[in-house]
Every structure is written in C-alpha cells, then in structure tokens.
Amino acid sequence: MTTATENPLLEIRKISKFFGSVIALQDVSAFVRAGEVTCLLGDNGAGKSTLIKVLAGVHKPTDGSYFFEGREMDFDSPRDALDLGIATVYQDLAMIPLMSIWRNFFLGSEPTRGFGPFKRYDVDFAKDTTRKEMGKMGIDIRDPDQPVGTLSGGERQSVAIARAVYFGAKVLILDEPTAALGVKQAGTVLKYIVQAKNRGIGVIFITHNPHHAYPVGDHFVVLRRGQVYGDFTKEEIPLEQLVQMMAGGADLEVLQHELETELRRGAEPAAEGAAADDGPSPEDG
C-alpha cells in the first residue's frame, strides 16, 4: 500500500527501532504529502512515542530509511530535522508556562535589531507578529503579554502549532495534541490542524483517538505492538471500522460480550465492568 506513493513530502520505509532486546518498532512504513494529514493511531504501548522520536530526529532508527523531499535523511539531532522544516510539537514540552505568549512564540529564534553590543530583541515586532500569526490561524489572542501558564491546554497547543507554521514548517508532527483536552478544546485544535493542512503543510497527527483522527485525516496508519496493523485512505475505511481496529477488533467483541452477560445477570452491581470503557489515558506507553 505504501509503495509507489506520489510525491510524498516525508516518507519512512520499513523503520525498525530496537532498545536492547526490546522491539519498539518493526518495519513501520508511512508517508505524508503536502497539504494532507496522515494520522498515526495506536493504543498505549503501540510504539507511537518511539515513532515520533524517530520522525523528529531524536532517535536514530536501527533499520529502515527516512526520506524527506525525495532525499534520504540521517539526522543527528532534532535541530537537523527542524532546520529542514520538520517541526515537532510535543504534548507537554511545547511551551514555557512562566513566559509570555510572545516570548514563547519566538523563543530560540528571536528577531533582533541593531548591531554588536546594541543588538536587541525586537519586542514590538515579536508582539505584533505573534498577534498576527495567531490571527491567521483564526486564534484571537487577548494579550500577548499573558503568561502561557494562564492559557488553556488547547490554546497552548494552538500557539505551538502557529509558531511551527510561522517558522516555515513543511511537515508538522503533532504528538497527541488533543489528549487531555476537553471536547470543545480538542475541536479547536482540530480546526488548526485543518488550517495548517490548507496552508500546504504535511501534518502527521499522532493520537489514540479515532474520533479525533477521522474528521481531519487523509490517511490512517494503525500501529499495534510496534508494527503497522493497517494503512488506509479515508475512502477505504469508515469510522466504525477504524474505531474497532483501534481497540483491537476481536478483543473488543469479547469485551462487549462479557459486559453484556455481566449486565444481563440483572440488577446486581457490576461496577467493575464500567471501568473497562474507552477512557483514554493521557500517557502513551
């Protein structure tokens, strides 16, 4: 399915990553085109975190190849990937809570004016640009001087996405941007994912929630136990099937059966069964 893809912006082929005897990823292939969203789905422990780190240049894959704009890549550090326009927005490590929005927005790439000892941080430009760029993403920020710590989780992710887009990201890798968010906030983040896609950016959206992935995704790669369990385009798979696949099809049916028999036993309390619903844990294995 992943062979002979047309002009992928970023593609990995048969990537494996071993940590000693542990096989974190085996023969994982995926790709993203410009202006498309590829969703990497997987439950806890499926290998999502490792895959992100390989994509971001944090881990070197043990085996397999990594192509960006048709050329094979070998990153030594996340900085290498970033310089090429592969930006990763991590779930918790995106922002510095005590710093204001505009300071966060330009942290590490501050615009400056002047020369030599009088080189200074162009504060007006930074504040102005922050407001404008957030506006382009459809986010109307109240006060760029506000510390990021006072923003909601969804707003923080949005600032991080807007920042990556502004600094010329061609590929945007989003690590569980909607986990730990409320329904409405998750919706806001999904909107920015579509915004980024519409601006011609290739988005790799990592999540364990098929309900978040399905509305925005063009491709779905389902990971299980470090391997690709399925790879589909949106036309090939309806949401229900994706959900079922995520939970592990047969397992879910067994669980459903168990729950039903448990419930049929009558009015006796069967509280334990309720704990097995799909309540996602924000932590990825």
Added chain:
Amino acid sequence: MATTAPPAEAPAPSDERVRKVGLVQRLLVLPGTGAVLITIIIWVFFAAVANSNNFVSTAATAAILNRAAPLGILAIAVALLMIAGEFDLSIGSIVGFASMAIMLAVTESGAGGFGWPLWAGALLALAIALLAGFFNGLLVVWTRLPSFIVTLGSLFILRGLAIAITRQRTNRTQLGNLDEVSGFGFFDGLFGTEFTIGGAGFDVAILWWVGLVAIATWILLRTQWGNWIFGTGGAQESARNVGVPVARVKVLLFMTTAFAGFMVALIQAVQFTGADALRGRLQEFNAIIAVVVGGTLLTGGYGSAVGALFGALAFATLQQGVVIWGVDADWFQVFVGGLLVVAVVFNNYIRQRAARR
C-alpha cells in the same frame, strides 16, 4: 525576517475579554514589588525605633547604600543565574580568591608576591575568576549534578586555596599597602572614591551597582540572551527543543557570577587598600537572600535584576538599622532569618493575588 520589522501598528482594537488592569495590579505582578514594600517597611520600622539615634540622616543613608552596593553587585549576577535555574555557592569564595590574587600579584617579591603593577594583578584575578566560573558551569552542565553540590565543592576549594597559597607564600592571610602600588590612583578613582553629599561619603561602588542593574535589566528584557535565560530556567527541555543553547547560557551565567565576585574583590581591595583571605565569607548566602527577597523564584524562570537591587537594599537597611538602633549585633542573624521567611511568604502571597487578577 530579523531586521525588517514594520513599526508597531496602532494598538489593537480593544477586546471585550481583556479587562482594564489597574496600575497597582500591574505593579503587583512585577517580581520586585514585594522587595520594594519590604524595604520601605524595614526603613519605616527603624525610622521609628532608631530615630533618636539619627537613623533618618544622610550619614545613615550613605552607610546603608555603601553596605548594599557590594552585596547588590553579587546579587545581580546571582539573580540572572537563579532565573536560569542554577545556584552559585562559590561566589563568596571567588571574592576571597580574587582579592588574594590581586594582593599577591602586587606584593613585592621580597614579601612573597610577584611585584606586579595593579592593572596586571587585576587582570590576573579576572582571568582566575572567569576560569573558576567556567569550570563551575562546565561541571554542572556535563555532570548534570545539582549546581548546589558542585558549587558547594568550589566554595571550599577556592576558600582553602586562597588561605593556603597566601599563607605559604607570605606567612600571612592578610595583605595590605595596596595604595603604595603603582597604578593605584587610576583604580582608586574608578572603584574607591567617595562622593560627599550632605557631609556623608557615598562610595562610587553605588554607581557601579546601579549601572550593572540597568545593564542586567536590559539584557533580561530586551535581548535574545534574556529570553534564553528565562527559557532555560522556565523549562529546560522545552527550551532545548526550540533551539536554545541551554548549556552555553548556563556556563556564561556561572562566568557572570564569577565576574561579579571579581568586581567586588577589586572594589573592596581598592577601598580598604588590602585584602583578607576570608573576605566574602557568607556573601554567597547573603546574595541568595537578597535575590529571593527580590522576588526571584528559587526554582528559576521568574525574577528580575531590579528585584535583586531592592533585595540587597532591604538586607543592608536591616543590617545598618540593627547597628544604629544599638541592639547587640548578635541579634542580627535572627533578623536576617526573619526577613527571609517573611519576604518569601509575602512575595508568594502577592504573586498569587496578582495571578488571580
């Protein structure tokens, strides 16, 4: 993108979600506000209890500022480092070591020194201090050990070296007669003069102190390095992820604290025309107290140089107040401990009030 900044546009259209925040509220969110209030409270307290001993006078004010200046110079650098999330406990020992380096260099060779002119001695001390700071920083960055432990080690090593080397070469731990060394006049003019205002002598060090606060504030708020310092202390990993050279920031800040130690060593050597191997003892703690009273978070990511200025001022006001009040000096430490605890609780309180808005 860097230099093609369009001028800031007219203020953004007002937003119904932004409340007009009053001046008081805006002042309260600044790190140094607590220290300003604390300084005023301390001053008013001593003005009341020690009024008969002339606490409210130019002479007493000069004494306070003269005490505050060297502590304040150390506190600026300690504040920058603490905002970046690290400590330097060796700064007092660097003052002692740099003082002895200056004095040994200029002492005649017959008495165990090198017989150098003062400028050469000052350069030697500067080089040694920067090297010590560089190694402190490098060790912290490489080993990833808490800087508390690493610099606690340097505290003892540098103090021990200052005493041992001086005693071995000169059989003494105090060296004097700096005013007889060639080139003293120039340095005295820069670092040792006093200005007489209203019959009281104000040290030129006060100007150095205020000037360095201005420079540090500019660096913190208006340069790329300032942003990196806040980022490093606020969340090291996140900062590194977006390309902040965290290790370089830290090493340079350890060199900055060492530089401040050298400055104080030079100022005091010139002022007192000599030095003692024990000079600067406990200043590392006093500087940390001044910085924390000044509203800088012990955990990094938040603070200001202006806060450190007022922290040092509060400390010196307390110190001088106790002296002028005529209380037994034994009680001073009780007051300092009390100041620290009260200030931290107070700062915490107003920060929470301010955050709630």
